[in-house]
Amino acid sequence: MQFDRLTSEMRKLALQAGAEIMRIYEAEDFDVRAKSDDSPVTQADEAADALIAAGLRAAFPDIALVTEEQAETHGQSLSTFLIVDPLDGTKEFVQRRGDFTVNIAYVENGLPVRGVVYAPAKGRLFYTTADGRSVEEKGPFGDQPGETHPIGVNPMPDNRGLMVVASKSHRDAATDHYIGQYGVRDMTSAGSSLKFCLVATGEADLYPRLGRTMEWDTAAGDAVLRGAGGQVVRFDDHTPLAYGKPGFENPFFIAFAPGVLLVKD
Structure with missing residues (x-):
């Protein structure tokens, strides 16, 4: 896998999907349906899924793809694959609370080694770079990456607080x-x-x-x-x-x- 290309494609597709999601989110109304497991799905889920899936399949035709909205991809037995949740937090989307994300990841030998999480309503974009380290990019977001800064966990969490x-x-x-x-x-x-x-x-x-x-x-x-x-x-x-x-x-x-x-x- 060419990780520099993967990072670029995942970032681009997440931003494009986020723009489509926000177009629907900001409309006066949108349809909400129930899937077979009673979870909600909207036209935003489906539009973002179609966009991301098409982009990944074109860029990485030899890598298996699993995506929430395409049930036919769920029966595979895989250890290395791309996996997508085009709109995670559909309930938050429906209630217009803003805490929803676009998610694209690459799993290698059973571990998610690269990923992007984009929260379009909050203007926050997180992803792994080609070397596997995570950054948050500062908006506004364009075709080329803007200013990024490395992110890291709290190095000294206190179990007392x-x-x-x-x-x-x-x-x-x-x-x-x-x-x-x-x-x-x-x-x-x-x-x-x-x-x-x-x-x-x-x-x-x-x-x-x-x-x-x-x-x-x-x-x-x-x-x-x-x-x-x-x-x-x-x-x-x-x-x-x-x-x-x-x-x-x-x-x-x-x-x-x-x-x-x-x-x-």
Whole structure:
């Protein structure tokens, strides 16, 4: 894989998809339908998916592609592939809360090694560079990358006073119980893969997810966090979260800055 080209293509496609999403988001109204699992889908999901999938297939025809909105891609058995969630946080999009993202990642041998997370309504763009390190690019965003700065996890998190980020739409009693085993300085909430990015920038130290997610929900944010020095592990045994699992479904997991001393629930 030519990582410089991959970085350029993923960034370009995420920005183009974000522009299409915002065009629909800013309209007076848009259609919302329910998929077979009762999760919402909009024309923005579908338009962004078509744009990204076409771009990736043209640029990398020999790399397998998995995307949330194309069910025919979900039956593959893969260890190296591109994976896309064209609009993560559809509930946030529908409620016009802004916490939604475009996510594109490259998984190699079961690990997400490159990724881009773009939050168009918030004007935040995070991605891994060709060398695998993570940056945040400052807007406005153009065809060529603008000013970027390296991002990194909090190097010295204090277990007596952690900043914890949790889901806006999927918070539950089990998550609260787990968080309660730590010393928490403060908590924040965010939708979609932005939670990974808040840990990656040091704005949070710990993000536990005790609920159902799919690999396309997490791969890009996982890649950005890894490139910033963070880790994502399974909740049950604290081994690294792997990708290419049957059906692309994740177990519960914990994303964190490595200095956090994880507790066993």
